[in-house]
Amino acid sequence: MSLNAFITRETIDGDDDGPLAGKTVAVKDNISTEGVRTTCGSAMLESYVPPYDATVVERLKDAGATIVGKANMDEFGMGGTTETSAYGATKNPVDQGHVPGGSSGGSAAAVAADEADLALGSDTGGSVRNPAAFCGVVGIKPTYGLVSRYGLVAYANSLEQIGPIARTVEDAAALLDVISGPDPRDSTTRFDVGSDGDGNGADTDGGSESAHPATDSNYAAAADGDVDGTTIGVVTDLLDGADERVVERFEASLDDLRAQGAETVEVSLESVEHAVQAYYVIAMSEASSNLARFDGVRYGKSGGYEGNWNDAFARAREEGFGEEVKRRILLGTFALSAGYHEKYYKKAQDARAWVKRDFDDAFEQADVLATPTMPVLPPALGESLDDPLQLYLMDANTVPVNLANLPAISVPAGEADGLPVGLQLIGPKFGEEAIVRTASAVEN
Amino acid sequence: MSETPVDAEDVEHVAELARVDLDDEEVDAFTAQFAEILEYFEALDEVPEVESEADLVNVMRTDEVTESLSQEDALGNAAETEDGYFKGPRVS
Numbered sequence: 001m002s003l004n005a006f007i008t009r010e011t012i013d014g015d016d017d018g019p020l021a022g023k024t025v026a027v028k029d030n031i032s033t034e035g036v037r038t039t040c041g042s043a044m045l046e047s048y049v050p051p052y053d054a055t056v057v058e059r060l061k062d063a064g065a066t067i068v069g070k071a072n073m074d075e076f077g078m079g080g081t082t083e084t085s086a087y088g089a090t091k092n093p094v095d096q097g098h099v100p101g102g103s104s105g106g107s108a109a110a111v112a113a114d115e116a117d118l119a120l121g122s123d124t125g126g127s128v129r130n131p132a133a134f135c136g137v138v139g140i141k142p143t144y145g146l147v148s149r150y151g152l153v154a155y156a157n158s159l160e161q162i163g164p165i166a167r168t169v170e171d172a173a174a175l176l177d178v179i180s181g182p183d184p185r186d187s188t189t190r191f192d193v194g195s196d197g198d199g200n201g202a203d204t205d206g207g208s209e210s211a212h213p214a215t216d217s218n219y220a221a222a223a224d225g226d227v228d229g230t231t232i233g234v235v236t237d238l239l240d241g242a243d244e245r246v247v248e249r250f251e252a253s254l255d256d257l258r259a260q261g262a263e264t265v266e267v268s269l270e271s272v273e274h275a276v277q278a279y280y281v282i283a284m285s286e287a288s289s290n291l292a293r294f295d296g297v298r299y300g301k302s303g304g305y306e307g308n309w310n311d312a313f314a315r316a317r318e319e320g321f322g323e324e325v326k327r328r329i330l331l332g333t334f335a336l337s338a339g340y341h342e343k344y345y346k347k348a349q350d351a352r353a354w355v356k357r358d359f360d361d362a363f364e365q366a367d368v369l370a371t372p373t374m375p376v377l378p379p380a381l382g383e384s385l386d387d388p389l390q391l392y393l394m395d396a397n398t399v400p401v402n403l404a405n406l407p408a409i410s411v412p413a414g415e416a417d418g419l420p421v422g423l424q425l426i427g428p429k430f431g432e433e434a435i436v437r438t439a440s441a442v443e444n
Numbered sequence: 445m446s447e448t449p450v451d452a453e454d455v456e457h458v459a460e461l462a463r464v465d466l467d468d469e470e471v472d473a474f475t476a477q478f479a480e481i482l483e484y485f486e487a488l489d490e491v492p493e494v495e496s497e498a499d500l501v502n503v504m505r506t507d508e509v510t511e512s513l514s515q516e517d518a519l520g521n522a523a524e525t526e527d528g529y530f531k532g533p534r535v536s
Contacts, residue, residue, distance in 0.1 A: 051517035187503035277485050288462060295463075297532045302523035305533050310463060312533035318465035326464055327474060330455065331481065333462040347488040353496030389481055 003091045003100075005110040006069040010036050012057075018064025020178060025060055026116035028107050029070040030077060031162065032151035033057055040153050041073040041085040041103075044300045044320030054151020055186065056120060056162050056179045063178045068116050072106030075322045076291065077122060077155045079103050080130050080394050083385055084324040091381065094136055094420055098378040101134030103127040104165065108135040111165050118175050122152055124160040125279050126373075126398025129410035132165055133373035133422025136412045138172040138439070139165045141398075143430045144405035145190035146214055147176075148183035156286035157188075159279075159402040169411060169440040173219035176432065180214035190430075213430040222433035223440035228261030230438055232425075233366030236266050237273065238397045242375035245416035250372045253413040253423045253442055260441050267362045267369065271354040272400050278351035279399035280392055281335050281344045287325075288332030294320060327388060356404045363428045368438050371397045373410040373422030397424060407432045411439040450478045 007029045014020070027033060030040040032050035034057075039045045053061075060067060074084040082090040082105025092100040093113035100109040104121025108131035111119045121128040123141040132139025140163045147162045154160075164175035182189045191211050234254065239247055254264055296302040296316030303316030321329070335344040362369055375396055384391050401408045406426055413423040423442055427435040455474045459466045466474070515528055524531040 048521055051513055051520055184505065191503060271491075274488060274491050277488050278491075280481075281485060281488070292463075295532075297522065297530050299521035303533070307533070309533040309535055313463045314460075314465040317463055318467075321464065323470070323473075326466070326470070327477065329462050329464060330458045330474065331478065334454075334458045334478070334482075335485075337458065337461065344485060344488065347491050349496070350494045351488060351491045353494040354491060356496070357494065388477055389484060392481075 003093055003096070003109050003113055003115070004088050005072055005090050005106040005113065005115055007039055007041065007072050007085070007087045007106070008037055009069040012036060012061070012067035014061040014063065014065045014067070016064065018062060019174065020060065020118075021064030023065050023117045024068045025065045026069055026071040026107050026110040026119040027057065027060075027067050028073055028104050028119070028121045030073060030122060030153045031057060031120060032153070033067070033070065036070065038070065038153070039087070040077075041075040041087060042320065042322065042325065043086040044294050046301070048299050050151070052151065055148035055183045057151065059179050065118070071104065071110055071119060074103035074105070075325050076153070076287070077103040077124055077127055077160075078287070078324045078328055080126065080391055081379065081384060082106060082131070083381070084322055086322055089381055092135060092378055095378070095418055098380055098419060099134065101131030101374070101378060105131045107165050108132050108137055108139065111135070111137050111167060117166070118171060119165040120162055120179070121165055122160055123163050123402070124156050125283060125402050126395050128163040128165060129373050129398050129408060129422065129424060130395070132410040134378040134420060136415070136420030137165055137167055138169050138409065138411050139163060140172050140176055140409045140432070141401060141407060142176060142180065142432060143407040145188050146180045146407070146430065146432070148181070148186040148189050150183055150185040154290040156283040157290065158286060159283060169409070169436060169443055170220050170223035172409070173223050173436045176219045177217070180217070182212040217433060219432055219436050222436040224437060225440045225444050227257055227438050227441040230262045230368065231366045232257060232262050232264045232438065233267035233362050233369040234264055235272070235362075235369055235371045236268050237270070238371040238375070241396065242372050243377060245377065246372045246375060246421050249413045249416055249421040250423060254370065257438070257441055260444060262438070262441070265365055267365055269355070269358040269362060269400070271351065271358045272396075274351045275355055275400040275403055276392060276396050278348040278355070279395065279403055281348035282352065284328045284332030285336050285345055286332070288329045288336065291325070291329055296320070324388070352403045355400050359400070359404045359406060368431070368434050369426040371424045371426070373397060373424040377416060377419045377421070401426055405429065407435055409435045409439045411442045413442065450475055450482060
């Protein structure tokens with residue numbers, strides 16, 4: 001049995017009672033666990049042991065969950081296949097010749113193979129939804145600010161959220177109920193907006209929890225399968241480039257939802273053709289800054305003490321980082337460097353604002369939006385590693401959601417040629433209940 | 445043809461800025477890949493200027509001393525320490 005879903009297998013017991021009592025959870029290895037090594041899939045952090053728990057880990061323990069190990073992942077979350085892990089690739093439990101997706105591939109594979117009931121991943125540009133789709137399980141990327149990122153080792157802060165993975169929509173939603181909520185240690189958790197999505201002013205000093213959208217929510221209860229009267233917007237721009245076998249399963253899921261009383265309308269988002277470019281410029285720029293902390297002095301692989309500090313740091317980073325991480329740090333450094341900032345980073349921010357505006361317009365016409373989660377079936381192991389740009393293009397349907405800070409869920413939509421296909425449902429800001437409800441109808 | 449041709453020297457310069465040593469093979473591979481990827485990013489030129497509103501607000505808290513990591517825990521992952529400090533390489 002070796003899917004290689006875990007980098008470190010170690011049991012961390014939670015409280016005796018709680019909503020997740022008796023449930024086992026795999027935690028992606030970029031989420032800090034006190035006393036249990038957290039590698040981020042990188043040789044850089046091979047022996048790094050966090051001195052504290054991420055907020056989501058505290059919440060898992062308080063909810064009675066048992067953590068069963070730290071799940072494999074693309075190095076620092078940079079990849080869509082889990083093949084860039086310094087600890088070897090994870091296999092897809094549905095077909096072991098194929099990748100499980102990524103970057104939270106170990107988390108999704110563990111859940112699909114029943115090595116854990118539930119899992120936490122992180123989603124910067126699709127890293128929860130992609131492996132959920134490829135492994136035939138459910139994954140949720142929450143609205144930016146719904147879940148605390150305290151203790152998540154940063155890759156691209158403005159884009160990423162921790163999200164749940166489970167075998168059913170209801171289980172994923174129940175895990176979201178546990179991990180969501182305001183956190184004084186992450187000021188981007190939204191203290192200032194109630195469940196109506198609007199608000200003003202912020203105050204973290206007590207009495208403010210009622211202003212966080214998760215306070216009055218019950219995501220698990222929203223999994224009632226009732227889509228009668230729901231309007232689903234089909235994003236036509238994201239169907240053109242998709243594999244025919246994927247589109248066929250996607251259409252079949254929509255037929256099924258229509259049969260249950262949902263209405264579908266076509267929507268077009270002109271901006272999404274620039275989403276992948278904008279996403280990679282922003283993510284790489286943020287990565288180049290975030291990963292500057294790995295100098296081998298306070299933690300991580302040491303570069304030794306020969307020569308001056310520049311030599312030692314550059315040596316630590318040569319040894320500690322894999323190829324994809326180096327590629328992204330360098331491209332991000334380039335995009336932010338003098339003379340190129342206006343050309344790349346500023347234009348990418350314009351594109352990000354454009355994508356947000358296009359989504360706002362689309363939600364005037366529809367309650368939720370639908371796309372295939374991934375435009376392709378899971379690649380064979382080793383098939384896609386040599387061409388980074390082709391891999392980036394695989395994220396076309398997932399990255400617009402991160403750019404717009406929106407929630408989205410991937411739910412299984414059957415199989416094609418024996419490989420899973422995922423349906424992605426995108427909601428308006430803090431519209432988690434709407435996407436959970438619609439996704440639960442897909443399971444009917 | 446891309447407006448931002450990339451040569452090996454550019455890759456080496458950026459690697460130096462980013463403090464990442466590269467071997468010759470990596471420089472060659474990245475030079476070819478960066479040309480392709482940056483050419484793809486060129487399409488951002490077509491993006492119009494779009495006004496964006498900040499989605500977040502400032503969050504304030506009282507400046508009070510609270511519990512934090514002990515010095516021992518904070519130094520726990522360092523390769524070398526000296527007298528309760530991190531030990532780094534020479535600055536010059």
